[in-house]
Amino acid sequence: MKKINYEKYHWRKIKSTTMTALSIMSVVIAVIPLFLIFFYTLAQGISALNLDFFIHMPKPVGETGGGMANALMGTAILIGLGCLFGLPVSIFAGIYLAEHGNNTFGQIVRFFTDVLSGIPSIVVGVVAYILVVVPMKQYSALAGGVALGILMIPTATRTTEEMIRLVPHSLREAALAIGLPQWKTTLRIILPTALKGITTGVLLAIARAAGETAPLLFTALGNRFWSTDLGHPMASLTVFIYDYAKAPFEDWNRQAWGAAFVLIVLIFIVNMTFRFVTRGRYGDHQN
């Protein structure tokens, strides 16, 4: 029998421990920014966070105080428009992929959905610009909504597909067995069963859209005044943050931090809800 080389074994052990330690360090480095961002934004923005900040309008340049009521409202409207343009298509597309997508054509559709999610949001903004801003000869909330709608499609489509695939096959077969046509089975049985998952998935797509800035820069543009007119420029939280972050006034920077904190908290809540609702189910499906 060959003698075991203890020295070599020892060396291998050391290497294993070192590499494990290094990978732990990597995780720490990767997660640090998360806490940094959260607490730094909170620390900087906390003094801006009061009731006035939520219900007041921006003050003219040079005056301190004021709020971002119009930006909150604007983001809500832009997201509403985005949902209007993006969600029906996404949900139907998700249904299509889950029910008819187990073939080459389904693969092609999935490929293009992935490609769409990889197209830079600025390019989508440029296309919304040609589609809406150029014909209307004006920056408008409508253009911003179109851009956000397109950006929502990949996430919403893929989560809808995942959630519909989770519906047990027996349910589908039972519906078809009692003579329900395919489309009715889908709309009346499958969709309601998967609704909870789809809703949270859609919220995830919405949260992502809420954080988009680049495609709004030359579509919805931004607005310092109260406006609910879809045909005119509209304020949004993200553009508000960008404008106020760049500004050379300390009070504006402070307000930008405040708005950033509000946005992050909103997005965190949506993400945690998604994780909570889909916990277990989603993971099991993956494996």
Place this chain on the structure above:
Amino acid sequence: MHLRKVKEFIIERMIFLSGIMSIIIVALIFIFLLKEGLSIFWRVPISDFLFARNWYPISDPPQFGILPLILGSILVTAGAGVISIPIGIASALFIAEIAPRKTKEVLKAGIELLAAIPSVVIGFIGMVTLGPFIKDLFHLSTGLTALSGSITLAFMAMPTIVSIAEDAITAVPRQYRDAAIAMGATKWQTTWRIVAHAARPGMVAAVMLGIGRVIGETMAVMMVTGNAALIPHSILQPVRTLTATVAAEMGETVQGGEHYAALFAIGIVLFIITFLINGVADIYLHKTKK
């Protein structure tokens, strides 16, 4: 009965049409970019557009060479890759192979949250914290450099890399690990030589998608890199990327003009780059699933 058939037909068509919508939208995006952008190539030959060294779109006569912008994008992306790929892959290995179940769930949740933070917020933080830090560290006149951009974007690429690589690693069959351990391999040898090897296509896809996110990123890059459209000679100089150029100049151009067309042509370049990256990543992802 007849009405029911008609209704069925309409709904089935609607579902199909929505199904192919992403193909239609991707095609439309490309067509619109071509329609508005190709006219620049009548005036500036395509090789000059890509490789001329000066981007002076509003001087007289204007010069439309996007080489400095391409180099800016490459420099920032390469820097971000150097930082985020090793850290991202090591983190994915730790989360998938070493971390206990509870830790794993918390870490996954945390990293996915990091992915959800809007780029404008990350850019703002980079601008305020990293900028001055880099400036003092290297005694520069401005801290808004390619390096600041790389570090900021590394943290945006990391969540993508970690989460997709982790999925690929977790998908490696258990027996591989058991066999390696039984043969006397250490934990690390098993992880690195066996598991990481088996998960390689998925990890390649993870890296490519992470890089894709960095190239397409606009806001953070615009706020952190200093936006000087010059050919960079070092990572400590301000640079300007393709995306930042479109974002910064689109609002100020005359519709239908040369500058306008040039910006759309940049859009074409971005579209092609991201299409290729995502396409190849998709192919690699399917390799793992088999």
